[in-house]
Amino acid sequence: xxxxKPHVHEHAAGHSDVPSDLTLRVKxxxxxxxxxxxxxxxxxxxxIDAYESKIGPRNGAKIVARAWIDPAFKQRLLNDATAAIxxxxxxxxxxxxxxxxxxxSKVHNMVVCTLCSCYPWPVLGLPPVWYKSxxxxxxxxxxxxxxxxxxxxxxxxxxxxxxxDSTSEVRYLVLPERPAGTEGMGVEExxxxxxxxxxxxAEKLRAHVRGATP
Amino acid sequence: MxxxxxxxxxxxxxxxxxxxxxxxxxxxxFAEPWxxxxxxxxxxxxxxxxxxWQEWAQALGEQLxxxxxxxxxxxxxxxxxxxxxxxEQLVLAKGLSNREMLRERKEQxxxxxxLTPHGQPVELSAAxxxxxxxxxxxxx
Numbered sequence: 001x002x003x004x005k006p007h008v009h010e011h012a013a014g015h016s017d018v019p020s021d022l023t024l025r026v027k028x029x030x031x032x033x034x035x036x037x038x039x040x041x042x043x044x045x046x047x048i049d050a051y052e053s054k055i056g057p058r059n060g061a062k063i064v065a066r067a068w069i070d071p072a073f074k075q076r077l078l079n080d081a082t083a084a085i086x087x088x089x090x091x092x093x094x095x096x097x098x099x100x101x102x103x104x105s106k107v108h109n110m111v112v113c114t115l116c117s118c119y120p121w122p123v124l125g126l127p128p129v130w131y132k133s134x135x136x137x138x139x140x141x142x143x144x145x146x147x148x149x150x151x152x153x154x155x156x157x158x159x160x161x162x163x164x165d166s167t168s169e170v171r172y173l174v175l176p177e178r179p180a181g182t183e184g185m186g187v188e189e190x191x192x193x194x195x196x197x198x199x200x201x202a203e204k205l206r207a208h209v210r211g212a213t214p
Numbered sequence: 215m216x217x218x219x220x221x222x223x224x225x226x227x228x229x230x231x232x233x234x235x236x237x238x239x240x241x242x243x244f245a246e247p248w249x250x251x252x253x254x255x256x257x258x259x260x261x262x263x264x265x266x267w268q269e270w271a272q273a274l275g276e277q278l279x280x281x282x283x284x285x286x287x288x289x290x291x292x293x294x295x296x297x298x299x300x301x302e303q304l305v306l307a308k309g310l311s312n313r314e315m316l317r318e319r320k321e322q323x324x325x326x327x328x329l330t331p332h333g334q335p336v337e338l339s340a341a342x343x344x345x346x347x348x349x350x351x352x353x354x
Contacts, residue, residue, distance in 0.1 A: 016336050018327040025298060026248040028319035030255060031338055032311050038262070044254040051253070052243050093257060094267070115275035117293070126243050126253075130236045134278070134288035168271035 056125035059090045060173060061194035063123060065187050067100075068178045078102060081173060085123060094171060095122035101164060102175045103201065108159050109174050110148070110201030112140035113166040120171035124199060131200065141165065151202045174201040181207035236289040249294035256301050265304050273300040 018024075033039045063085060067074035077084040081098035085091070098120060101109040113119065114137050119127040130136050139147050144161045148154075155161065164172045176198040182190060197203035244250040260267050277296040282288055305311050325341035 016327045016330045016332050016334070018324050020248070022295060022298060023246075023248045024320045024323050025302070025316070026251045026255075027323045028316050029298075029302065029305065029311070030251055031323070032315055032319055033255065033259075033305070036310070038264070038310060039255055039258045043258055044251060047254040047257050048244075048250040052250070093261065116271050116278055117274070118271060129290035129293070131290075132293045133236050133290035134282055135236075137278075168266075168268040 051121075051126055055092075055122060057123075057194075057196035057199065058191070059088075059125075060120075060123035060196070060199045061191045063088055063090070063173070064175055064194045064199065065190035067175055068190055069187060074175075077175065085173075090122045092122045094118070095120050097170050098123070098173060099164075099170055100173045100175050101162070101201075103177045103204075105177065106159060107162060108148075108155055108201065108204075109162045109164060109172075110140060110144055111164045111166060111172040111174060112137060114138070114141060115167070118166035118168055118171060120166075120173055123173055124196060128196065128200075148202065151197065153202070153204055174199050176201075176203075176205050179205045179207040236291070244294075249297075252294055252298045252301055256297065256304075259301075259305075259310075264308055264310065269304065270300070273304050276300070277303070 030039070030041075030044070034041055063077065066088070067077050073084060073087075076087070077100045081100040082096065084100075085095065085098055101111075103109055113131075117127050117132045119131065136147065141163055144163050145155055148161075166172055176194065178190075179193065182193065185193075193205055193207070195203055195205065198205050244253065256270060259265065260270055265273075274297060277300045278288065281292070281296055286292065302316065306313060306316075322338060322341045323336075326336050326338050329340045330336045
């Protein structure tokens with residue numbers, strides 16, 4: 001409470017800077033919703049904490065690494081991704097209906113949400129800025145090979161490209177190809193190889209990615 | 215689980231198509247605290263059943279479409295502004311608040327910041343004396 005502060009503060013150099021219009025709009029909305037009992041500040045904090053520190057692409061990487069070393073799990077993942085992912089302990093909002101699509105030497109899958117930014121939160125966290133941008137949302141469908149080229153991935157002409165448009169009901173996880181030269185690796189090492197972008201289909205994994213960026 | 219490949223549903227070509235893609239090297243999830251708060255409010259309200267996630271996607275998609283129609287460059291950096299606009303719009307549409315209350319409360323927060331000494335936590339009560347909240351607000 002700021003009431004009852006010594007009067008001298010009224011004349012001191014600084015009052016608090018009025019924050020941005022966006023901050024004020026959010027504070028207005030939040031305080032009104034809290035007063036009406038529609039949201040609980042502690043619940044909001046818990047959501048923010050989860051997405052900032054617990055839910056992220058490492059969840060997806062663990063699924064991918066397990067699919068690479070466990071053929072039965074991989075089959076379950078491709079047959080019913082929602083169940084297979086729940087089996088790994090990752091469930092929750094925006095992951096209710098998951099579909100896993102497998103990249104091979106002949107087929108390259110990539111994921112977009114042309115409407116807004118639907119994305120499999122429980123396994124990948126929140127989407128990267130480019131995924132939410134208008135250029136990606138429009139170009140991924142029109143010119144997927146051009147988009148992939150911009151990401152540094154030049155696909156051979158004989159590789160079939162499949163673009164999956166996410167919706168509020170169905171989210172996609174790309175199962176990237178296991179890179180050559182990783183046969184001897186353990187699961188932890190494999191998890192470290194799997195990048196976020198590879199699980200959106202914007203990147204192909206290479207074994208030497210490991211250690212390339214310190 | 216039988217959603218077909220929807221590549222046929224290409225979006226209209228009137229966007230600044232073939233603009234360069236913004237890049238992202240895995241920075242923070244939220245650039246500013248208000249983004250996190252707006253994000254969490256939408257998730258909570260939907261989880262509580264005030265709107266479905268399908269309604270949310272429609273509302274957000276509409277804001278993104280409006281921004282594109284206004285010719286705003288959409289490189290993803292204004293994403294949470296559109297998110298907030300969609301949230302306000304749904305809150306109004308579902309009767310959870312009204313435009314006047316939102317506007318008035320925003321002014322009260324601005325006033326609270328102006329009246330709170332620097333370094334002190336800013337509380338709404340700073341702008342609301344007793345039961346008649348508006349007296350101080352109007353005074354500025």
